[in-house]
Amino acid sequence: MEIVNEQDFIKLISERSQRLLSIIKSLSQCQSVKEILTRPLLGELLSQSTQIEELLDGYGAGNNCKWCRFRSVVAAIKAFSDITYELLHILHALPGYHLLPIEKDFITATNETLEFTSDVLIRVARETLVQAEQIGLTIPTEAKLDLSFSETLPKGKLPHSCERRKIDTVSETVILLATAFLNLAADSKNVRTASRTKAKDYTSSGSNLISEEKLRSLQLRFNNLQSLYDTYVSGTEASELDKDLPVLRGHISVVFHLLRTATLFAHHYERHVNRQLCESRAIQNPLVKTDEIFHALMEYSIAFISIYIDYTVNLCQEMIKRYAEIAQIELPIPPYRGFHVRPSTLISSIVLHYGSKVEMRLGNESYDAGKTFDLFRANEAINLLKRRWLKEAIDDLKLIQKEENQDDVDAVVLGIVLTLAGQGKVIIYEQPLKPPEESTLTDGKLSDSVTDKIEKLFRIGKIDVDINIKATFIGDKRVLNDIKLLAKSGYGEDKFGNNVSLPDELSYLRR
Numbered sequence: 001m002e003i004v005n006e007q008d009f010i011k012l013i014s015e016r017s018q019r020l021l022s023i024i025k026s027l028s029q030c031q032s033v034k035e036i037l038t039r040p041l042l043g044e045l046l047s048q049s050t051q052i053e054e055l056l057d058g059y060g061a062g063n064n065c066k067w068c069r070f071r072s073v074v075a076a077i078k079a080f081s082d083i084t085y086e087l088l089h090i091l092h093a094l095p096g097y098h099l100l101p102i103e104k105d106f107i108t109a110t111n112e113t114l115e116f117t118s119d120v121l122i123r124v125a126r127e128t129l130v131q132a133e134q135i136g137l138t139i140p141t142e143a144k145l146d147l148s149f150s151e152t153l154p155k156g157k158l159p160h161s162c163e164r165r166k167i168d169t170v171s172e173t174v175i176l177l178a179t180a181f182l183n184l185a186a187d188s189k190n191v192r193t194a195s196r197t198k199a200k201d202y203t204s205s206g207s208n209l210i211s212e213e214k215l216r217s218l219q220l221r222f223n224n225l226q227s228l229y230d231t232y233v234s235g236t237e238a239s240e241l242d243k244d245l246p247v248l249r250g251h252i253s254v255v256f257h258l259l260r261t262a263t264l265f266a267h268h269y270e271r272h273v274n275r276q277l278c279e280s281r282a283i284q285n286p287l288v289k290t291d292e293i294f295h296a297l298m299e300y301s302i303a304f305i306s307i308y309i310d311y312t313v314n315l316c317q318e319m320i321k322r323y324a325e326i327a328q329i330e331l332p333i334p335p336y337r338g339f340h341v342r343p344s345t346l347i348s349s350i351v352l353h354y355g356s357k358v359e360m361r362l363g364n365e366s367y368d369a370g371k372t373f374d375l376f377r378a379n380e381a382i383n384l385l386k387r388r389w390l391k392e393a394i395d396d397l398k399l400i401q402k403e404e405n406q407d408d409v410d411a412v413v414l415g416i417v418l419t420l421a422g423q424g425k426v427i428i429y430e431q432p433l434k435p436p437e438e439s440t441l442t443d444g445k446l447s448d449s450v451t452d453k454i455e456k457l458f459r460i461g462k463i464d465v466d467i468n469i470k471a472t473f474i475g476d477k478r479v480l481n482d483i484k485l486l487a488k489s490g491y492g493e494d495k496f497g498n499n500v501s502l503p504d505e506l507s508y509l510r511r
Contacts, residue, residue, distance in 0.1 A: 004059060014137040016055060020048035021132060024077070025143035027125040033118050038151035039092075042085040049078035070131040072272055076124045076287055079268045084117045086261050090254065097250030100311045106304060113261075113300040116292070123287050165236045171323040173238050175478065177248060178316035180225055182353055185313045186508035187221065188305070190214055191262075194298070195306035202294040210302060212266040219259035226252050244319050251312040255305055262301035269293050317355025324356060324476040329484055333362075333469045334491040337461070338382040343491035344375035349509055350482045351475075358475030358483070369473060369483075378471070386465035387455060393420060394451050409446065410435045413453045417463060427495055430462045466495065482506060 023045055027033050053074050061067035090110055099106070132139060167173060194209040229249050232238075239245045273286055273293060334343035351358045351370035358369040362381050368374040394416055413435040420426035436456045457463045473480055482505065486492065490500050502509055 009059065010136050013052070013055065013135075017048075017052050017132070017137060018140055020045070020052055020074075020077075021129070021137070022140040022143060023048065023145070024125040024128050025140060026145045027122060028129055029143060030122060033122055036145065036149075037084060037088070037118055037121070038149055039085060039088050040151055041145065041149035042081045042088065044149065045081040046078060046085060049074050049081060053078055066135065070128070070135055073124055073128045073131055073287070075272060076268065077121070077128065079264050079272075080117050080120045080124065083261050083264045084114065084121065086257050086264075087114045087117065090257050093253070093257075097254055098247045099250055099254060099308070100247065100315065102307050102311060104304070104307065109300055109304065113296055116296055120288055127287055162235065164240070167232075167236045167238045167241075170238050170241045173232055174242055174245065174319050174323055176232070177225075177229055177245070178319045179354075179478070180228065181248065181252065181312060181316045183508050184218075184221055184225060185309050185316075186353065188218060188309055191218065191302060192306045192309060195302050197298065199295075199298070202298055203290060210262065210266060210297070212263060212270050215259060215263040215266050219256065219263050222252060222256040222259055226256055242319070244315060248312065248315060248319070251308055251315070255308050255312070258301050258305045258308070262297060262305065265293055265297040265301060269297070314355070320354055320476070320478070321356060325478075326475065327477040327480055328472055328474040329480050330470050330472050331484060331487040333378075333382060333471055334493065335466065335495045336490075336493045336497045337464065338379045339375045340379070341372075342493060343486075344372045346486055346492050346509055347375060347483060348372045350486065350506075351479060353482075353508060354476065354479045356476040356479050358473055358479055361472040361474065362469075369475070382469060383458075385469055386467065387458065389467050390455060390458060390465055391451055393425065394447075394454060409449050409453065412446070412450050413457075416450065416454060417457070421463075425466055427464045427466050428462070429464065429496070433457070433462065436460075 023041070030036065053071065056062070056067065056071045056074065061071040087110055091107070091114075094107065129139060190209040197209075226249075229252060233245055233249070239249075268288065269290070273288055273290055333339065339347075347360075348370050360367040360369045360375065360378070362378050365378070365381055367378055397416060397419060414433065417426055417428065417433065421428050435453050454463075458465065473483055485503050485505055486509075489502050489506075492500055492502060494500055
């Protein structure tokens with residue numbers, strides 16, 4: 001591969017970076033740039049740094065000992081001008097977001113983070129000039145910011161003079177968006193968990209949960225949800241018919257922009273702070289220290305992402321409740337040991353995901369499907385039905401002959417169990433099956449001892465009864481549809497308790 005002429009390359013970068021270096025020189029002379037940092041200025045800074053970074057990367061500057069430091073500071077300008085732009089966007093957009101009141105002061109926190117990113121831009125601007133001089137780039141003599149960078153904004157909004165589009169059913173639109181947000185909230189588990197990380201554990205526990213890759217993926221999905229809203233709701237009468245829709249839009253947007261800041265913070269840490277430059281260069285103090293960037297990432301971006309997701313989950317659940325369509329379905333009970341831990345947990349997780357109330361009825365008893373321990377109680381009724389069926393089945397088989405003596409008890413027990421298993425009515429969990437050593441009955445007929453031993457095998461879990469017992473679920477049909485999907489997958493288990501994959505529609509249960 002041909003090596004570029006050093007002087008030609010210096011001339012190229014020097015010419016192309018004049019606009020960037022002029023802005024940087026102005027920033028480097030400021031003690032505080034928060035007052036002069038406007039969106040037009042930051043937009044130009046971002047554009048120019050992006051162009052120079054791309055040009056440097058095209059020539060492999062990141063792998064060259066003379067140029068890698070300069071490439072690194074240009075990347076920092078790009079990252080922090082982008083973050084600062086996002087923070088200014090949030091502050092300007094807040095009045096139109098209709099955000100729910102929270103326990104923390106979001107505006108103050110945003111301004112404090114803006115102070116930090118502004119200070120970083122000053123530091124980086126000064127270091128960029130130092131690196132540019134060392135390389136031999138021409139530094140502009142004048143450092144004066146263009147008047148086009150000012151941002152004086154008149155108050156008010158333009159009148160909404162366009163005719164609003166009609167929408168067929170507001171309820172379907174609300175359910176679509178609210179459900180989509182709830183699913184994304186489930187996918188945000190890592191971020192919400194990371195928000196509870198203590199400061200001393202940021203670099204260990206926190207970084208494992210919120211890598212740039214994970215944050216960027218989540219950011220794109222919230223951006224897609226925002227686009228979904230704008231496609232189906234913006235410009236329609238829906239926001240007039242349901243006043244919570246604009247509130248939902250604001251929360252989707254603020255989470256998206258906070259995720260953008262988080263992704264950029266994480267990117268800068270992983271790519272530049274936590275990565276050592278080439279060994280041939282003298283070790284230099286990082287422009288942004290680890291504790292500084294983690295403080296901004298965790299105390300601002302991650303903390304408020306988690307707060308606003310939590311509040312929006314409650315909002316979405318309330319919106320869904322308003323449009324609930326009550327229905328009922330009859331479903332078979334879980335095939336393996338009834339409503340034990342796994343199926344009960346999955347059912348209650350579905351109910352809690354939507355925030356709706358669902359009742360389960362079995363016989364004359366009612367159970368709260370949103371409470372795992374309440375579903376456990378259903379096993380008492382289920383096991384009673386199974387024991388009754390078992391006793392009747394033993395009697396109906398007529399395999400116990402009067403003339404048989406007590407020595408034949410175990411053989412009769414095995415014969416009956418195997419016969420019922422062959423009919424698909426009994427599941428055997430132990431192979432080879434061994435009857436209990438003694439019956440709890442010391443006196444009585446052979447039939448009583450056989451029945452007692454078989455019931456004991458059932459009680460201790462060595463066999464189970466597979467009969468057609470069904471439960472009725474009553475609640476919002478959207479929640480019932482997910483429970484129905486779960487039932488089709490055996491409530492996550494087969495007849496022997498082995499895990500069964502859940503359908504994609506229930507992917508939120510896997511998180």
